[in-house]
Amino acid sequence: MSKNATANVNRPLTLRDVSEASGVSEMTVSRVLRNRGDVSEATRTRVLNAAKTLGYVPNKIAGALASSRVNLVAVIVPSLSNLVFPDVLTGISEVLEDTELQPVFGVTNYKPEREEQVLYEMLSWRPSGVIIAGLEHSDAARNMLKAAGIPIVEIMDTDGEPIDANVGISHRRAGREMAKAIVQAGYRKIGFLGTKMPLDHRARKRFEGFTEALAKEGLEVADQEFYEGGSALLKGREMTESILKRSPDLDFLYYSNDMIGAGGLLYCLGNGIDVPGKVGLAGFNGVELLDGLPRQLATMDACRSEIGREAAKIIVEHAGSDNGGAKKIVLTPKLQLGDTLKR
Amino acid sequence: MSKNATANVNRPLTLRDVSEASGVSEMTVSRVLRNRGDVSEATRTRVLNAAKTLGYVPNKIAGALASSRVNLVAVIVPSLSNLVFPDVLTGISEVLEDTELQPVFGVTNYKPEREEQVLYEMLSWRPSGVIIAGLEHSDAARNMLKAAGIPIVEIMDTDGEPIDANVGISHRRAGREMAKAIVQAGYRKIGFLGTKMPLDHRARKRFEGFTEALAKEGLEVADQEFYEGGSALLKGREMTESILKRSPDLDFLYYSNDMIGAGGLLYCLGNGIDVPGKVGLAGFNGVELLDGLPRQLATMDACRSEIGREAAKIIVEHAGSDNGGAKKIVLTPKLQLGDTLKR
DNA sequence: ATGAAAGCGCTAACAT
DNA sequence: ATGTTAGCGCTTTCAT
Numbered sequence: 001m002s003k004n005a006t007a008n009v010n011r012p013l014t015l016r017d018v019s020e021a022s023g024v025s026e027m028t029v030s031r032v033l034r035n036r037g038d039v040s041e042a043t044r045t046r047v048l049n050a051a052k053t054l055g056y057v058p059n060k061i062a063g064a065l066a067s068s069r070v071n072l073v074a075v076i077v078p079s080l081s082n083l084v085f086p087d088v089l090t091g092i093s094e095v096l097e098d099t100e101l102q103p104v105f106g107v108t109n110y111k112p113e114r115e116e117q118v119l120y121e122m123l124s125w126r127p128s129g130v131i132i133a134g135l136e137h138s139d140a141a142r143n144m145l146k147a148a149g150i151p152i153v154e155i156m157d158t159d160g161e162p163i164d165a166n167v168g169i170s171h172r173r174a175g176r177e178m179a180k181a182i183v184q185a186g187y188r189k190i191g192f193l194g195t196k197m198p199l200d201h202r203a204r205k206r207f208e209g210f211t212e213a214l215a216k217e218g219l220e221v222a223d224q225e226f227y228e229g230g231s232a233l234l235k236g237r238e239m240t241e242s243i244l245k246r247s248p249d250l251d252f253l254y255y256s257n258d259m260i261g262a263g264g265l266l267y268c269l270g271n272g273i274d275v276p277g278k279v280g281l282a283g284f285n286g287v288e289l290l291d292g293l294p295r296q297l298a299t300m301d302a303c304r305s306e307i308g309r310e311a312a313k314i315i316v317e318h319a320g321s322d323n324g325g326a327k328k329i330v331l332t333p334k335l336q337l338g339d340t341l342k343r
Numbered sequence: 344m345s346k347n348a349t350a351n352v353n354r355p356l357t358l359r360d361v362s363e364a365s366g367v368s369e370m371t372v373s374r375v376l377r378n379r380g381d382v383s384e385a386t387r388t389r390v391l392n393a394a395k396t397l398g399y400v401p402n403k404i405a406g407a408l409a410s411s412r413v414n415l416v417a418v419i420v421p422s423l424s425n426l427v428f429p430d431v432l433t434g435i436s437e438v439l440e441d442t443e444l445q446p447v448f449g450v451t452n453y454k455p456e457r458e459e460q461v462l463y464e465m466l467s468w469r470p471s472g473v474i475i476a477g478l479e480h481s482d483a484a485r486n487m488l489k490a491a492g493i494p495i496v497e498i499m500d501t502d503g504e505p506i507d508a509n510v511g512i513s514h515r516r517a518g519r520e521m522a523k524a525i526v527q528a529g530y531r532k533i534g535f536l537g538t539k540m541p542l543d544h545r546a547r548k549r550f551e552g553f554t555e556a557l558a559k560e561g562l563e564v565a566d567q568e569f570y571e572g573g574s575a576l577l578k579g580r581e582m583t584e585s586i587l588k589r590s591p592d593l594d595f596l597y598y599s600n601d602m603i604g605a606g607g608l609l610y611c612l613g614n615g616i617d618v619p620g621k622v623g624l625a626g627f628n629g630v631e632l633l634d635g636l637p638r639q640l641a642t643m644d645a646c647r648s649e650i651g652r653e654a655a656k657i658i659v660e661h662a663g664s665d666n667g668g669a670k671k672i673v674l675t676p677k678l679q680l681g682d683t684l685k686r
Numbered sequence: 687a688t689g690a691a692a693g694c695g696c697t698a699a700c701a702t
Numbered sequence: 703a704t705g706t707t708a709g710c711g712c713t714t715t716c717a718t
Contacts, residue, residue: 015696026705027706031697037703038704057467059467059469060467061408062696063695064696065408068710081430086424089423090424104448107432107436124403144400147398231634231635233636288574292606358712370688402711408710408711409712409714411695411713
């Protein structure tokens with residue numbers, strides 16, 4: 001001991017180095033560093049000092065292999081730019097922060113094959129649990145999840161058969177309720193604007209619920225418009241312009257998310273279109289980001305951070321077990337009428 | 344072989360299981376699964392089949408311990424709700440997607456002590472590299488980074504002394520250039536609106552550069568307003584209202600980010616304030632999200648995804664080495680005048 | 687082209 | 703309160 005106190009670039013430090021530097025067995029050093037078992041205050045301080053001056057960072061790989069305990073929770077989401085997912089991740093982090101567990105994030109870009117890869121990659125680190133967005137996965141992915149022998153929580157969506165635990169909202173119901181609210185407010189010529197949905201199952205389910213509820217009232221979607229990529233605000237503006245030019249008799253526009261809805265709102269306000277008199281508007285998600293628009297967009301809160309928190313709680317409760325208890329939590333999105341839907 | 348093909352919940356499968364199922368030594372199975380060394384096509388297929396039907400997922404923990412190679416890149420950012428960081432992470436993912444390396448994200452909430460924890464936690468998994476936001480870290484964190492013996496890339500900011508490699512922009516310069524552009528356009532009574540900055544070093548540096556450049560012109564910030572938390576759009580609106588009520592003679596408002604700038608813009612437009620005639624506005628970041636506002640806010644592109652990509656490239660180039668070659672990449676933010684700054 | 691033995695850095699389990 | 707031994711599931715290295 002004494003060569004150098006901060007940087008040893010040649011070989012990462014091991015427990016043995018700390019053991020030698022402190023004159024205490026490796027096992028006791030390990031105990032001190034993990035706060036396990038009885039260690040006298042004296043040796044405790046010696047070890048801690050030695051570890052600190054050496055700049056020792058434990059090797060969790062070795063620790064995990066020896067103890068077959070890994071304090072990681074794999075969190076797999078389709079996107080980070082969606083605005084929705086950062087909130088979910090924040091909810092997860094909040095809950096895990098007070099525990100031993102650590103979230104590890106993976107992003108799939110809405111691609112099933114990428115999801116499979118990311119999942120495989122993450123499972124190969126033997127995490128304590130998995131939180132994954134959606135109920136739709138490739139067969140291979142489902143099999144991996146089933147066989148993983150750890151708690152699995154599928155989040156965001158509850159319309160389908162979960163593998164294990166499940167936390168989310170019913171997007172079909174969200175679509176239905178919005179349709180009901182719109183019809184009840186007296187709107188009849190309703191347009192839909194959204195993302196191209198083949199891979200966004202939740203948007204698709206909302207749309208299905210929406211059309212289904214309209215059908216019950218003897219109505220159907222009068223016109224629709226889809227987009228892909230780009231600035232959502234701008235796309236909302238553009239799509240709104242083209243749908244209204246094409247179908248000037250529309251009296252309501254339902255957007256599959258708040259950002260394009262906000263674009264539509266700005267378009268209408270900028271072009272002297274009376275909202276919600278001539279045209280009513282509604283989005284989806286309840287993104288706080290948009291508080292501060294000239295009018296508050298009608299929307300439905302997707303319970304994003306609550307979903308994250310509840311999912312994390314399930315993992316925490318079942319950590320160490322081989323499943324998540326098949327718990328199902330269906331949250332209820334709150335309809336926020338805002339200023340763009342007649343009352 | 345035959346018990347069950349998909350789910351074995353009792354014990355995770357090991358190489359040995361695949362070895363037995365295929366009648367091939369563990370070593371050869373390992374070779375097949377990693378595509379290393381010569382293996383006959385016959386055994387290759389047998390092994391692959393066995394692995395697939397069993398649903399084997401390799402244990403990277405054991406693999407990493409044995410090979411002392413870990414394909415993880417630790418990425419540490421202060422926040423996900425900031426809008427800036429998802430773009431950076433996307434840039435990183437793009438580059439790493441084509442390599443063996445896998446990003447792992449950690450979030451610090453702008454708290455130095457949290458950064459220290461997250462860093463310690465991540466380093467204990469012996470990643471192949473670290474990408475971390477900012478140049479300001481606690482002594483302990485700096486020491487850990489220095490001693491880690493892996494490539495370190497500090498990102499976003501280039502105003503300071505990096506530990507190893509560094510990719511970003513000069514926020515001081517960004518502030519100065521914006522100040523110059525504003526003064527050159529003829530504005531003289533300039534207000535500043537931003538976050539409370541004690542922990543956001545980059546916002547602070549922009550502010551410093553800004554005031555410094557104003558000083559050179561014999562000017563100073565005429566009034567200022569700070570906020571914390573909440574919806575940025577709404578805060579921008581509120582702050583703009585109060586600063587303009589308090590100092591009605593201001594002819595320019597410089598916002599520390601685009602979201603509050605957008606809030607200010609909406610406030611001005613909604614209250615019949617001539618922009619950029621009576622009051623000019625500018626933000627910072629160049630968030631694409633805001634394309635689609637009634638006017639395009641003057642701003643400065645922070646090169647977010649490029650920063651992510653360049654940082655990831657450095658890690659890729661230096662993976663396996665004990666440092667990142669102390670490479671420094673200073674990107675140049677582009678001033679976008681938009682419609683809110685006179686020309 | 688395939689196999690056998692040793693060991694990565696830690697922790698569980700059992701001494702003392 | 704502290705130490706000793708064995709081994710976690712792989713890969714490295716050295717045979718064959």
